[in-house]
Amino acid sequence: MVAAASDVALLLDPHGVIQDVVIGRDDLDAALVADWVGQPWAEIVTVESRAKVEALLKEAAGPPRWRRVNHPQASGSDWPILYSAVQISPPGRGKGTGRTIAFGRDLRATEALQLRLIEAQQAMERDYWRFRQAETRYRHLFQASSEAVLIVDAGSLRILEANPAAVALIGNGGAPRRLAGGSLTALFESPNAKPLQAALAAAKAARRADVVRTALADGGGRVAVSLSSFRQDDASLLLVRLARVGAEPAAASPVTETSMLLDFVRNAPDALVFTDQDGRIQMANAAFLALAQLGSDEQARGEPLDRWLGRTGVELGVLIQTVRQRGSMRMFSTLLRGEDGASTEVEVSASAATQDGKPVLAFAVRDVGRRLSAEPRAAGELPRTAGELTELVGRVPLKDIVGETTDLIEQLCIETALKMTSDNRASAAQMLGLSRQSLYVKLRRHGIGDLSDDEG
Structure with missing residues (x-):
């Protein structure tokens, strides 16, 4: 019955010493509570939880109250449990008197959802x-x-917004008119003219229509009307541009495959960079300039890419060498540093290409810093930021934080270098600034990989 009522139940003597532990769930590891029996309950919880344990023992004879208590684990993380203590026999001199049962509910799943x-x-x-x-x-x-630009509802042709240039053009030098809320067709002298109606229908159906010349109402003069459609919040809208006849912009040149690709590169949401074989930037799109905190592409052109990309001085060199050998590389995790000091976790995919017979390297850089991790960080995994590291303060002594993270940092750096170099230990040693012999010593100490006798 006790097991069915809780995830973990503790049987305590009058002094708060654990006499027995009952696990109520099959998926809980019994090794977590193997050494609890015989210890005072207050000694197996974190420092800030000891006062809660003492309060639970004092309140056991009264109405049940629930308190969250954290149990430290060997992995360095805490095990949160919500406890309520109930006294099952009043204090006395006889055997078995003054005993208490603490019913506990495992909060790890709830905590993971909260995170x-x-x-x-x-x-x-x-x-x-x-x-x-x-x-x-x-x-x-x-x-x-x-x-002059108007934003118009495509269904009702009602004007939603008009910029100052549109108000000035339609007002024709007179008093400013309020255009928002009015009808688009009411602005023209012949709203039912076939060319204008055909252009409106074409824009709704094909997103863009040919330029139509028509006259504004009230003697406002002739204007060229350019229409294109777009969607916003499931509503179809029209972008209407007006220009005096003779002052309209030149017609756009036919779209070619090259111009489409160039337009994609310039406006892609991911950062795209093209360099020569030595890693000097030849072209970078607006997304890369934003990540690198640059004002224009002239600030990037001719500069080495590793000025912004890569955690170490040799990381980009390893990436370029791999692309030269294999032709491409995908999802290379690294860091991009901005001119103003900001840094962003990124994934880099790269490939080799040619331009006018000359070899070039193309890099696609994706910002992954704001991705949500699929799962909460595993116990013992190294915190990635100072903010995450400070979360351990108060739960783990400082000397333990320093001692454990030193080895974790070293092991993580070695494993990352081996992963980035496809297990090329010579390149990994160069990336880490170690001799090959020093790297082999550290590999053996951390038990990473298989070392032959001549390597060890």
Whole structure:
């Protein structure tokens, strides 16, 4: 019955010493509680939980109360359990008197969900501020543009927004008119003219229509009307650009395969960089300039890519060497450093190509710093940031944090270097700044890989 009522149950004597432990779930490892019997309950919890244990023992005779208690584990993480203590026999002199049962519920699954929720909330906040910044940029461009632009609902042809240039053009030098809320067709002298109606229908169906010339109402003069459609929040909208006849922009040149690829490279959401065989940048798109915190591509052209990409001085060299040998490489994890000091975790895919008979290297750099991890960090895994490391303070003594993380850092660096160099130990030793013999000594000490006698 006790096992069915809780995940973990503790039978305690009048002094709070554990006499027996009952596990109520088959998926709980009995090794976690193997050494609890015979120890005081307050000695097997973290420092901040001892006061809660004492309170639970004092309150055992009264109405049940639940308190969260953390148990330290050998892996360095805590095991959170929600306890309620119930006194099963009153204090006395006889055998078995004053005993208490503490019913516990395992909170690890709940804690993992809470951590995931916090990470999701932080990701949503980051996205929210990025959208706010994008909206601010759009508003500035919309208001400051010298081209007359209207945003129109495609179904009702009602004007949703008009920039100052559109108000000035349609007002024709008179008093400013309020355009938002009015009808698009009411702006023109012949709203039912076939060319204008055909252009509106073409824009709705094919996203873009040919430029139509028509006259504005009230003697506003002739204008060239350019229409294109787009979707926002499941609504179909029209982007209407107006220009005085004779002042409209030249017609766009036919779209070719080369221009499509070039347009994709320039506007791709992932950072794209092209370098020569030595890693000097020949071309970089806007996404890379944003990650590297550069104002223009002239600041990047001719500079070595490892000025921004890579954790160590030889990391990019290893990547370039691998691409030369294999022709391509995918999902190389590294760090990109911005000019203003910001750093971003990125994944790099690279391939070799030719341009006008000359070999070039193409790099695709993806920001992975804001990805949510599929699972909470495993116990014992090295924290990636100082913020995560400080979470251990108060739960683990400082000397233990320093002692355990030193070996973890060394082991993690060696394993990462071997992974990035496809287990090439000579390249890994160069990346780590070690001699090959020193690397072999550390490999043997950490039990990484298989070493032959002549290597060890």
